[in-house]
Amino acid sequence: xxxxxxxxxxxxxxxxxxxxxxxxxxxxxxxxxxxxxxxxxxxxxxxxxxxxxxxxxxxxxxxxxxxxxxxxxxxxxxxxxxxxxxxxxxxxxxxxxxxxxxxxxxxxxxxxxxxxxxxxxxxxxxxxxxxxxxxxxxxxxxxxxxxxxxxxxxxxxxxxxxxxxxxxxxxxxxxxxxxxxxxxxxxxxxxxxxxxxxxxxxxxxxxxxxxxxxxxxxxxxxxxxxxx
Amino acid sequence: xxxxxxxxxxxxxxxxxxxxxxxxxxxxxxxxxxxxxxxxxxxxxxxxxxxxxxxxxxxxxxxxxxxxxxxxxxxxxxxxxxxxxxxxxxxxxxxxxxxxxxxxxxxxxxxxxxxxxxxxxxxxxxxxxxxxxxxxxxxxxxxxxxxxxxxxxxxxxxxxxxxxxxxxxxxxxxxxxxxxxxxxxxxxxxxxxxxxxxxxxxxxxxxxxxxxxxxxxxxxxxxxxxxxxxxxxxxxxxxxxxxxxxxxxxxxxxxxxxxxxxx
Numbered sequence: 001x002x003x004x005x006x007x008x009x010x011x012x013x014x015x016x017x018x019x020x021x022x023x024x025x026x027x028x029x030x031x032x033x034x035x036x037x038x039x040x041x042x043x044x045x046x047x048x049x050x051x052x053x054x055x056x057x058x059x060x061x062x063x064x065x066x067x068x069x070x071x072x073x074x075x076x077x078x079x080x081x082x083x084x085x086x087x088x089x090x091x092x093x094x095x096x097x098x099x100x101x102x103x104x105x106x107x108x109x110x111x112x113x114x115x116x117x118x119x120x121x122x123x124x125x126x127x128x129x130x131x132x133x134x135x136x137x138x139x140x141x142x143x144x145x146x147x148x149x150x151x152x153x154x155x156x157x158x159x160x161x162x163x164x165x166x167x168x169x170x171x172x173x174x175x176x177x178x179x180x181x182x183x184x185x186x187x188x189x190x191x192x193x194x195x196x197x198x199x200x201x202x203x204x205x206x207x208x209x210x211x212x213x214x215x216x217x218x219x220x221x222x223x224x225x226x227x228x
Numbered sequence: 229x230x231x232x233x234x235x236x237x238x239x240x241x242x243x244x245x246x247x248x249x250x251x252x253x254x255x256x257x258x259x260x261x262x263x264x265x266x267x268x269x270x271x272x273x274x275x276x277x278x279x280x281x282x283x284x285x286x287x288x289x290x291x292x293x294x295x296x297x298x299x300x301x302x303x304x305x306x307x308x309x310x311x312x313x314x315x316x317x318x319x320x321x322x323x324x325x326x327x328x329x330x331x332x333x334x335x336x337x338x339x340x341x342x343x344x345x346x347x348x349x350x351x352x353x354x355x356x357x358x359x360x361x362x363x364x365x366x367x368x369x370x371x372x373x374x375x376x377x378x379x380x381x382x383x384x385x386x387x388x389x390x391x392x393x394x395x396x397x398x399x400x401x402x403x404x405x406x407x408x409x410x411x412x413x414x415x416x417x418x419x420x421x422x423x424x425x426x427x428x429x430x431x432x433x434x435x436x437x438x439x440x441x442x443x444x445x446x447x448x449x450x451x452x453x454x455x456x457x458x459x460x461x462x463x464x465x466x467x468x469x470x471x472x473x474x475x476x477x478x479x480x481x482x483x484x485x486x487x488x489x490x491x
Binding site for chain 1: 244248251252255256259331332335338339342343345
């Protein structure tokens with residue numbers, strides 16, 4: 001029979017936290033920012049099919065960094081929760097806050113009870129009627145949630161990106177300005193220019209006449225926005 | 229039915245099931261439309277709908293009447309819907325059951341698209357609908373029959389395609405036009421005379437509206453357009469540009485054109 005050596009809860013949490021941090025730091029970053037017409041999620045992603053950014057529901061989008069299988073798991077669970085809730089009640093009853101809470105609960109349980117924590121950080125964004133209706137929730141691997149305003153960066157170089165966003169960011173940017181600046185910021189930590197076809201971007205547009213406000217920006221669209 | 233399989237060695241499930249219907253069955257079985265067990269109740273019946281192919285895609289149209297026995301249960305019911313960006317569904321039969329089937333079907337397509345990042349092929353959508361109608365069969369036996377028409381733009385083949393179903397989930401592809409519901413026969417007779425290959429959109433709309441007017445003349449359960457009260461058929465068009473529902477003014481123009489030739 002094997003004995004588990006005693007590890008203080010302090011140490012245990014610290015170890016897990018470090019483990020998750022390391023995993024996340026290895027990956028690339030995602031920036032979420034509010035612009036004139038809604039919300040932009042943008043990331044460096046060499047793959048055009050394995051997404052970090054995705055639609056969850058009519059007015060809600062998702063972005064994840066860290067381990068693909070783990071944030072993909074969270075993304076799928078989020079879509080399922082949203083679709084079930086929207087079917088059981090009404091479409092307008094699906095809120096980003098509820099999703100952020102659900103993610104927070106799930107990640108917190110995994111963090112404390114599973115063998116290893118999820119090495120992920122996620123963003124849940126929502127647009128509503130007007131500028132005040134926009135919200136971004138940032139959920140960490142241990143389940144802690146913060147409500148972000150204006151802009152947020154998650155993933156590998158989150159701190160550097162946040163610093164340079166702080167200098168640059170102006171509320172009320174139009175989409176080309178937002179994309180241009182975000183791409184510049186994403187490349188800044190190791191001073192390179194990121195190629196347009198390595199950019200993944202999705203927007204929630206308030207002015208979108210369709211019920212589903214999420215739209216993925218195509219490579220050529222990103223190229224156009226960057227060139228303009 | 230689920231497409232989730234287990235890995236032979238680890239036993240872990242392999243692949244996320246992209247079906248909303250299966251999810252609903254697992255999580256909220258009581259919310260499934262087919263978990264209701266009732267029969268012999270005089271529920272509202274949605275009557276005549278039709279679909280036809282034209283040069284750029286398909287047009288689907290339906291009258292606005294629902295009947296319960298000899299009563300008009302609803303004079304403004306909608307029976308034709310965009311199912312997603314590139315397909316449309318029209319329903320006849322037990323109205324409550326049918327509308328719920330449509331709602332579930334729309335969600336099924338949206339859920340699949342969000343989960344996998346790809347739209348289902350038109351063939352895939354048509355098959356999925358057949359399975360959903362088949363699942364409703366126990367209720368169909370009790371009288372709650374739902375028979376849809378389904379159509380859309382096939383992005384792989386670059387053409388509009390039309391499918392029709394029976395209550396058992398049987399699925400057939402239709403090359404020209406099809407109608408279902410109580411007024412299906414007069415509507416089809418009308419379409420047979422007026423439909424031809426390569427109609428343009430205005431002609432297709434007019435042919436569709438005229439068939440509904442013919443159906444309303446011969447079938448008590450089908451409601452004709454009501455110019456006085458502004459009740460017009462619902463017309464949904466699907467082309468390579470997507471699915472759109474015609475505004476009442478456009479349908480009214482087509483209706484007036486038909487009515488004028490007959491006065």
